[in-house]
Amino acid sequence: MIGSDYVLEALNIYHTTNVDGGSCFSGDSTSALVLKGVNLTLHSGEVMAILGSKGSGKRALLDVISRRAEGRGRGSVLLNGAPLTKNLFQQRCGYVTHQCDFIPGLTVSQTLHYTPTILSGYLKSSKVRQVLADLALSQVSNRKVENLTVSERRRLAIGVQLVRDPVMLLLDEPTQNLDPLASYLLISILSNSAKKTGCGILLSMEKPRSDVFPFLDRALFLCLGGAVYSGGTRAMLEYFHNIGFPCPQLENPLMYYLCLSTVDRRSRDRFLESSQQIEALVERFSRETNLSDSPPAANIIGKIPLAYGKPSEFKIFGILFVRLLASTFSCGMSGIKTMFLRIFALPTLLSILWIFYSNVGDDKHGFFSKNSMVLNILGLSYGAGILTTISLFPIWKKKFIQENFEGLYSGVTLLLSYNFYSIPFSFISSAIAASVIYPMILDPSNLDTGYPFIYILIAIWTSYMLAEQLSIFFLFFIKSSINAVVATSYILCVLITLGSGTVRSWKGLQPILQDVTKATSHSHYASALLHSAIFLSRRMSCNPKNANPSIVCPSPKEFLLERIGSQNFTNEYIDISIVFAFAVGLAFFNMIVYLLPKKNIKNA
Known part of the structure; x- marks a missing residue:
């Protein structure tokens, strides 16, 4: 349980990456501006969605915040007013990438239990049981990870991060390839977990459904690296209505404004027209929006325990060693294969x-x-x-x-x-x-x-x-x-x-x-x-x-x-x-x- 309020801020984020180009012998590369003055604010206990089509900069923004991005950039990423360094992010935040690998032969419960954390013994077991219950994985806690469904694997990947008690959790396309029911279940679970633990959730989505709208507290619409809107989902409807784009009744607001923020590539004329419209929306949002809805950072500086969540190397050595043994001596095809290769x-x-x-x-x-x-x-x-x-x-x-x-x-x-x-x-x-x-x-x-x-x-x-x-x-x-x-x-x-x-x-x-x-x-x-x-x-x-x-x-x-x-x-x-x-x-x-x-x- 997180006992303090935390605020994650990304202010005026610009980011440029190198794209390989030229001949295969010259090794030339060109620079591409993937983020253009993006701002966002996320509080403890909130769920914020980064929405945009492919190539809009969603993953790049997550990588910048998590300090994994390669390339050049400028702007500030702050946690409670303090610069969010790579070391601070690793200790206090979590990131669930799109591709998460698990050790075959381990059960769901073992996968969580053998995640390196500062907790041990009864406290570690209690935390694992809590995460299993929060993510609706208690029924499959003894199932091997290789036998899980896509939805269960996605929730287990989230659980691996939640067992470390992060104050902010980033997720890259968590609903991709999930059916509507599984997507609804996942977003509702994340919302409940955010409210219960106080963890801020920042996730990217490409095709949001209308049934997830009530679970989102904030939204950021990206297109070609620019922010068309960033703020509360309730204020979003009023903002777009005031600038002349009211959401029709019975329409999904998320998809409606996502389509509004997407370049139409069906023809050259439509591409030019939609690009000009999006540039105007980005320009207007940056000019009219006052992003001062977060509490003053100075009021909460100093509440970040910098040494939190970092177990000793000796303890991690023991966890990894036991994890190796557990995967080898597990029942099932994976354990039999490992034992045969190791011994026979x-x-x-x-x-x-x-x-x-x-x-x-x-x-x-x-x-x-x-x-x-x-x-x-x-x-x-x-x-x-x-x-x-x-x-x-x-x-x-x-x-x-x-x-x-x-x-x-x-x-x-x-x-x-x-x-x-x-x-x-x-x-x-x-x-x-x-x-x-x-x-x-x-x-x-x-x-x-x-x-x-x-x-x-x-x-x-x-x-x-x-x-x-x-x-x-x-x-x-x-x-x-x-x-x-x-x-x-x-x-x-x-x-x-x-x-x-x-x-x-x-x-x-x-x-x-x-x-x-x-x-x-x-x-x-x-x-x-x-x-x-x-x-x-x-x-x-x-x-x-x-x-x-x-x-x-x-x-x-x-x-x-x-x-x-x-x-x-x-x-x-x-x-x-x-x-x-x-x-x-x-x-x-x-x-x-x-x-x-x-x-x-x-x-x-």
Whole structure:
């Protein structure tokens, strides 16, 4: 419940955006004036609609108020007389964009409960129950978000903001694609919530129906960036009547004056005539209207708690971590899909190797078959990491973009929680995968050391984590998940080709490539672990029955020296440290990348 009166003012707003133009090579751009001296005033507990056709500047005005607009502008946006900065808006206001993404697998109640706020425990649960009741979502509180209707999803997106107790709430086209009954229900709910909590509601609409007119306290008509009218809906009828445009009886006032404020593009003559009429209306409104109906801002300055609604990063880390776990262990197809990808995708892929390598012996042919097995183990481990990340991470990236714009947390907090959640699953999956292929590549009765299983597990686990982190890196810059897969796969294929000693032997590389791959290729050290575990832990020899006397069968040490440039496994701790360093180092590098300005991130 908001205990103070708040006034949101936008005064003389001009805004110019850059529009791409010219040739595709020159990169020229032109400036377009999208807002021209727009004014509005919104009080606590009121609902105000921004009305206009497409291209009138509705979304641009919302972006200017929410401090998300890109481009140049002038004018003032004030909250209780104080400049509404981006930080102040994030802490005290909310913005429901047209596209809102939810985490699949979570219920409606969980989605609200895992929204980062300063509330916790009983207070958080009470607030969630209140929002569910206010938005008529109590009946579907235990329903998965992927099973909601369009109307329910729209109300849930509003609830995600209301649970943070904003003093002003902006909504971009909340009734778009809703049927008349759902639109009426949504606007009536917003009106009741505004009156109950004292939150000011500012929403944009393109085709308002007459039944929503009683719920609107104020209206702003925009056309081509100019304000035809801004003020109370009751005073609107009197204003237009006085300037010679009375609303006919039985007409919807909102649609009537919206049509009056819309450019007629059916012909050139009508376009010119309607444009001149609208320019005259904008000019007359700016000349005749006195926008002094708000209380003096000086009377309420100082009532804005600037540090409100900002939970600590540690608390947000815990909320994100529990949110990840809840989505994974949820009942339903989404939870089953996530659990399969997290636990069983890697073992399933490596099980395919049984078809090709279950009968490979220890003869001379087995040397090269085991070598190709290393190549496939690395490739499938990388592939499982890519598959899992590309399938699951994009929705978390979308949610991060939305919540980062709201100032809730940074990319470091997101990746810390995601990695802490992912590492145990990847370890369990890698352990199962290592157990699957261990009997195939090693005969326990023919072992000279007890560590091969650990080396195989580490090689698989770090390969999976490296592919996961590399996919997360490319998803920051690449919009399409398929393109991110291609980019990640290309890099890993190059690393395997040059550094693993499987496609090409280590001695077959130029000295400069040997140095480069040794410094940059995770696959070189992971391959060394796998090769050494397979060859140095077993007594491989030529099969006497099939051996050709003219061919000298190499020893395992000679074969390893040729393929990976090492005769023995005396530096196992160094190799283990290096493979972990590649994966962990890339994870820390991603945290730095995700701190870049969000205009660089591609929203899939």
